[in-house]
Amino acid sequence: MISLSQSMGYAVLALAQMDPLGRELVLAADVAEAANIPKPYLAKVLARLQAAGIVSGKRGQGGGLRLTRPASAITLIEVADAIEGEGWRTACLLGIPGCSEGKPCPMHDYWGAARAEIAARLQSTTLDRVRDFTEAGWKMPETA
Amino acid sequence: MISLSQSMGYAVLALAQMDPLGRELVLAADVAEAANIPKPYLAKVLARLQAAGIVSGKRGQGGGLRLTRPASAITLIEVADAIEGEGWRTACLLGIPGCSEGKPCPMHDYWGAARAEIAARLQSTTLDRVRDFTEAGWKMPETA
DNA sequence: TTGATAGTTGACCCACGGGTGATCTTTTGC
DNA sequence: GCAAAAGATCACCCGTGGGTCAACTATCAA
Numbered sequence: 001m002i003s004l005s006q007s008m009g010y011a012v013l014a015l016a017q018m019d020p021l022g023r024e025l026v027l028a029a030d031v032a033e034a035a036n037i038p039k040p041y042l043a044k045v046l047a048r049l050q051a052a053g054i055v056s057g058k059r060g061q062g063g064g065l066r067l068t069r070p071a072s073a074i075t076l077i078e079v080a081d082a083i084e085g086e087g088w089r090t091a092c093l094l095g096i097p098g099c100s101e102g103k104p105c106p107m108h109d110y111w112g113a114a115r116a117e118i119a120a121r122l123q124s125t126t127l128d129r130v131r132d133f134t135e136a137g138w139k140m141p142e143t144a
Numbered sequence: 145m146i147s148l149s150q151s152m153g154y155a156v157l158a159l160a161q162m163d164p165l166g167r168e169l170v171l172a173a174d175v176a177e178a179a180n181i182p183k184p185y186l187a188k189v190l191a192r193l194q195a196a197g198i199v200s201g202k203r204g205q206g207g208g209l210r211l212t213r214p215a216s217a218i219t220l221i222e223v224a225d226a227i228e229g230e231g232w233r234t235a236c237l238l239g240i241p242g243c244s245e246g247k248p249c250p251m252h253d254y255w256g257a258a259r260a261e262i263a264a265r266l267q268s269t270t271l272d273r274v275r276d277f278t279e280a281g282w283k284m285p286e287t288a
Numbered sequence: 289t290t291g292a293t294a295g296t297t298g299a300c301c302c303a304c305g306g307g308t309g310a311t312c313t314t315t316t317g318c
Numbered sequence: 319g320c321a322a323a324a325g326a327t328c329a330c331c332c333g334t335g336g337g338t339c340a341a342c343t344a345t346c347a348a
Contacts, residue, residue, distance in 0.1 A: 001228065001235045002146060002259070006336070009240035009249075028295065040338050043296075050296095059295040060345025076238075076251075084145065091145045093262075094220075096153035105153075106274045107220075110265055114258070115146070118237075121254055130250045150306070172325065184308050187326070194326095203325040204315020 002093075008083045010037050010045050012076065015127055016134040018055070020071035025064025028057075035134075045083070052082030071127035077119060079127075089119055146237075152227045154181050154189050156220065159271055160278040162199070164215035169208025172201075179278075189227070196226030215271035221263055223271075233263055 013035040018026050028046065032039040046065065049055045054074060057065050067074065080088065092099035093111040101108075157179040162170050172190065176183040190209065193199045198218060201209050211218065224232065236243035237255040245252075 001232050002148060002262070003235040003237055004146060004239045006239040006241065009236070009238045009243075012238055012249075013240065038337060041336065044337090047296075057295055058345085059293085059343075061293040062346065063294050063344085065295085088145050091147035092153070093147055094153045094156055095148045095150040096157065097150065099153075104277070105156075106269060106277050107265070114262060118146070118258060121251070125250060133248070133250050182307060185306070188306090191326075201325055202315085203313075203323085205323040206316060207314085207324050209325080 004080060004084060007045050008080060010042065011049060011079050011083050012130055013037065013134060014042060014045060015067070015079065016130045018065060018067050020128050020131060022067035022070055025058060025066050027064050031065065048082050052078065054078060054082055071131060074127040075123050076125045077122040080122060089115065148224060148228060151189050152224060154186065155193060155223050155227050156274055157181065157278060158186060158189060159211070159223065160274045162209060162211050164272055164275060166211035166214055169202060169210050171208050175209065192226050196222065198222060198226055215275060218271040219267050220269045221266040224266060233259065
């Protein structure tokens, strides 16, 4: 399919709903409702984001979620690593197992360069940039 | 994962094993053995390639498989369409369902251009180009 | 201290890609 | 025609990603 997983999309939209300065706590339920993400599944995504140290949760009454760093200091490539796990950056375009420097597929060199450029783009895109889009009213479609 | 499916890889390697002029018949068993692809699964891949009109099979004794056109006239993007099905070319990079022209994600415009370039590359890469690599002894790894 | 709040964890389901084996059908050679 | 060859088709298994529910735990307020 040539794309990141749907969980990645959930993560990005969820993070964009949180306080960009990482000060105020927001409810997971509010995040789920605002971004139109299934609440139980959001919990799974949040677990991975917490394991990666991107968000932290405070439980109990008055609790909630917050970014551990300002949104301007969190890049999409960090989120991708947290959600997809390491290794998504080295996948062969043609899906050929065993494709490597030693045994390159016909697309290997081209794809290596193209992949690096995509990674650079994700690296230079921060969460507050994503907010510019979500604030305009981004929501998961009803028929997700 | 940002890659095409493993079936795509199988398809490419399998097609590269066939007669580039589309004249001589080759056995599916030989293709599977040469490219180190599981025979039963290869049958599934071949079915999709046949449905797309890329290869044709002749059964019975003395039968086999052949390309319907010369390898120089078959592009990787055709193979991708046959294996992945239509729609892989429009997938959102971030995996956000509902991402479209009307509701673009933060990567939408960039990804649209990058995707087009990838497609162009697949379009301009023909099967005989793939053969230059496989003839050097390309095989699926033993521990596939 | 009790109860409501809110995040965390685990078990469980379904769909799909990858993988395998058995069976069917067509074609040829004897 | 009969049997072997060889591709086509079907049913089934497994692991993973997406999705859901229920139980658990930490926290605060009354």
